[in-house]
Amino acid sequence: MFELDVRSRKPIYEQLVEKLKQLIINDVLKEDEKLPSVRDLAQQLTINPNTIQKAYRELESQGYIYSVKGKGSFVNPVQPTKNTEELKKVREELKKLFAEAIYLGMTSEEIQALLHEVQGGEQDD
Amino acid sequence: MFELDVRSRKPIYEQLVEKLKQLIINDVLKEDEKLPSVRDLAQQLTINPNTIQKAYRELESQGYIYSVKGKGSFVNPVQPTKNTEELKKVREELKKLFAEAIYLGMTSEEIQALLHEVQGGEQDD
Amino acid sequence: MFELDVRSRKPIYEQLVEKLKQLIINDVLKEDEKLPSVRDLAQQLTINPNTIQKAYRELESQGYIYSVKGKGSFVNPVQPTKNTEELKKVREELKKLFAEAIYLGMTSEEIQALLHEVQGGEQDD
Amino acid sequence: MFELDVRSRKPIYEQLVEKLKQLIINDVLKEDEKLPSVRDLAQQLTINPNTIQKAYRELESQGYIYSVKGKGSFVNPVQPTKNTEELKKVREELKKLFAEAIYLGMTSEEIQALLHEVQGGEQDD
DNA sequence: GTGGTCTAGACCACT
DNA sequence: GTGGTCTAGACCACC
Numbered sequence: 001m002f003e004l005d006v007r008s009r010k011p012i013y014e015q016l017v018e019k020l021k022q023l024i025i026n027d028v029l030k031e032d033e034k035l036p037s038v039r040d041l042a043q044q045l046t047i048n049p050n051t052i053q054k055a056y057r058e059l060e061s062q063g064y065i066y067s068v069k070g071k072g073s074f075v076n077p078v079q080p081t082k083n084t085e086e087l088k089k090v091r092e093e094l095k096k097l098f099a100e101a102i103y104l105g106m107t108s109e110e111i112q113a114l115l116h117e118v119q120g121g122e123q124d125d
Numbered sequence: 126m127f128e129l130d131v132r133s134r135k136p137i138y139e140q141l142v143e144k145l146k147q148l149i150i151n152d153v154l155k156e157d158e159k160l161p162s163v164r165d166l167a168q169q170l171t172i173n174p175n176t177i178q179k180a181y182r183e184l185e186s187q188g189y190i191y192s193v194k195g196k197g198s199f200v201n202p203v204q205p206t207k208n209t210e211e212l213k214k215v216r217e218e219l220k221k222l223f224a225e226a227i228y229l230g231m232t233s234e235e236i237q238a239l240l241h242e243v244q245g246g247e248q249d250d
Numbered sequence: 251m252f253e254l255d256v257r258s259r260k261p262i263y264e265q266l267v268e269k270l271k272q273l274i275i276n277d278v279l280k281e282d283e284k285l286p287s288v289r290d291l292a293q294q295l296t297i298n299p300n301t302i303q304k305a306y307r308e309l310e311s312q313g314y315i316y317s318v319k320g321k322g323s324f325v326n327p328v329q330p331t332k333n334t335e336e337l338k339k340v341r342e343e344l345k346k347l348f349a350e351a352i353y354l355g356m357t358s359e360e361i362q363a364l365l366h367e368v369q370g371g372e373q374d375d
Numbered sequence: 376m377f378e379l380d381v382r383s384r385k386p387i388y389e390q391l392v393e394k395l396k397q398l399i400i401n402d403v404l405k406e407d408e409k410l411p412s413v414r415d416l417a418q419q420l421t422i423n424p425n426t427i428q429k430a431y432r433e434l435e436s437q438g439y440i441y442s443v444k445g446k447g448s449f450v451n452p453v454q455p456t457k458n459t460e461e462l463k464k465v466r467e468e469l470k471k472l473f474a475e476a477i478y479l480g481m482t483s484e485e486i487q488a489l490l491h492e493v494q495g496g497e498q499d500d
Numbered sequence: 501g502t503g504g505t506c507t508a509g510a511c512c513a514c515t
Numbered sequence: 516g517t518g519g520t521c522t523a524g525a526c527c528a529c530c
Contacts, residue, residue: 006318006321007316007318007324007326009317011319011513011514011515012514012515013514013515018221021225022221022224024228025224025225025227025228026224047515048514048515050514050515051514051515054514078228078229078230086229087226087229087230087231090222090225090226090229090231091226091239093222094222094226094236094239094240095239095242095243096143096147097215097218097219097222098239098240098243098244099147099150099151099243100146100150100215101212101215101216101219102243102244103149103150103203104203104211104212104215105203105212106212106215108240108241108244111219111240112237112240114216114219114220114223115219115223115233115236115237116233117220118220118223118224118227119223119227119233134513136519136520136521137520137521138520138521162501162502162503163502163503163504164501164502164503172521172522173521173522173523174522174523175521175522175523176520176521176522178503178504179520179521181503182504186311191382192384192502192503192504193381193382193502193503193529193530194386194502194503194504194528194529194530195501195502195503195528195529195530196381196501196502196503196529196530197501197502197503198502198503199382201382259528261504261505261506262505262506263505263506268471271475272471272474274478275474275475275478276474287516287517287518288517288518288519289516289517289518297506297507298506298507298508299507299508300506300507300508301505301506301507303518303519304505304506306518307519317517317518317519318514318515318517318518319513319514319515319517319518319519320513320514320515320516320517320518321514321515321516321517321518322516322517322518323517323518328478328479328480336479337476337479337480337481340472340475340476340479340481341476341489343472344472344476344486344489344490345489345492345493346393346397347465347468347469347472348489348490348493348494349397349400349401349493350396350400350465351462351465351466351469352400352493352494353399353400353453354461354462354465355453355462356462356465358490358491358494361469361490362487362490364466364469364470364473365469365473365483365486365487366483367470368470368473368474368477369473369477369483386528386529386530387529387530388529388530422530423529423530425529425530426529426530429529501529501530502528502529502530503527503528503529504526504527504528504529505525505526505527505528506524506525506526506527507523507524507525507526508522508523508524509521509522509523510520510521510522511519511520511521511522512518512519512520512521513517513518513519513520514516514517514518514519515516515517
């Protein structure tokens with residue numbers, strides 16, 4: 001299900017957060033769907049349950065999931081209002097990346113192609 | 126000149142690397158222009174010189190600047206050949222960000238507008 | 251395990267990088283094998299841990315090892331794609347050394363003998 | 376005549392030593408031929424005369440040239456006896472480089488081709 | 501004066 | 516306990 005890279009400089013829990021975000025964003029994990037339990041996922045990925053829990057906590061605080069005591073963790077519906085802060089960050093990040101991509105030689109056509117590629121995948125799911 | 130957040134989770138030297146990259150990419154620091162000396166910048170930012178040096182070294186190994194003992198550190202001309210590795214990373218990053226931006230409600234029109242905004246600034250310099 | 255020359259003009263961390271490279275190249279340290287911890291090696295060699303870390307970091311950025319926070323540093327499998335830059339350097343170095351060896355009186359037979367000697371050892375492991 | 380790389384991490388005087396060695400090795404500078412004067416070379420290369428002098432001193436101590444007060448510096452005839460020490464170093468260096476080249480994927484055929492290339496150039500000069 | 505190396509020692513993040 | 520970051524302060528090599 002996941003491919004975690006122990007070699008990466010990025011901490012494992014951050015990788016997990018990112019992967020799960022991707023799954024939610026790409027609608028693989030639908031609204032109110034239950035995430036795998038901490039213990040199950042830990043066993044599946046052969047990593048420490050604490051690490052999983054840390055990832056879930058992070059996702060919760062970012063508003064992507066919610067936890068119900070004794071039942072598990074579930075995907076949050078999108079809350080457009082709450083995300084203005086995050087949108088601002090994403091905009092800033094995009095600007096930086098665009099500048100860097102152009103500096104490294106990418107044309108705006110290539111960048112747009114990439115965008116449409118992602119967008120196409122989005123709709124297909 | 127810079128605004129560093131000492132409290133941030135991101136290491137100071139990485140923040141520095143990013144800021145300096147921005148300056149180079151946006152042509153504020155031109156080719157072969159001298160960067161502030163390690164000691165000067167350290168004093169200016171009230172940061173340890175070693176930290177500055179770490180940032181400079183990182184920028185050097187990424188090909189953005191070069192350092193000459195006894196003379197200083199200077200901006201490198203772009204080397205399109207050497208940056209294939211970095212381009213790959215940027216492409217991956219862009220894909221992730223696009224997905225996230227769309228998830229948060231941005232339309233592809235908005236994203237493209239942002240791209241053109243950056244590109245415009247680029248050409249004006 | 252290592253013999254470092256603290257008096258040498260070559261920085262300690264560079265000596266370390268070289269020695270460790272040798273061990274990896276000669277398969278003394280196998281793929282994914284754990285390197286000694288920064289602190290352990292520092293104590294063993296009576297050298298400051300920062301110096302060891304600098305060496306490890308250099309090896310990491312050259313693609314020979316990878317480091318995982320909280321776990322340790324490990325030998326990387328060879329990545330033939332990523333090393334084009336380094337190969338170029340090695341080729342240049344070889345050319346220079348060949349010229350010097352010939353100047354000092356070595357015949358090309360002697361040089362080839364040396365090559366086969368090394369190659370033999372390589373295959374025996 | 377020379378191409379010095381100020382960008383290089385290698386000190387300029389070392390680059391000079393290497394270049395001059397090459398010229399001697401490749402017989403561009405013949406036995407007892409006069410080297411350019413320190414001041415001339417300094418002006419030609421637009422670098423500090425002290426740097427040139429340091430390079431000449433180094434070459435002298437390595438036995439490649441000799442200096443005559445008031446007359447200049449001259450190329451030394453090869454002294455096979457004196458070079459056993461250096462030969463030993465070169466042999467060690469070659470072994471290391473061979474191992475590294477093989478590790479990075481070069482075949483012994485490629486290496487030998489490189490050798491013959493250098494050797495050919497040697498005889499042509 | 502410039503970058504580069506090294507030490508000693510503190511503190512943090514991850515597992 | 517692991518690697519990673521940062522500081523303070525010393526000394527060296529190069530130009």
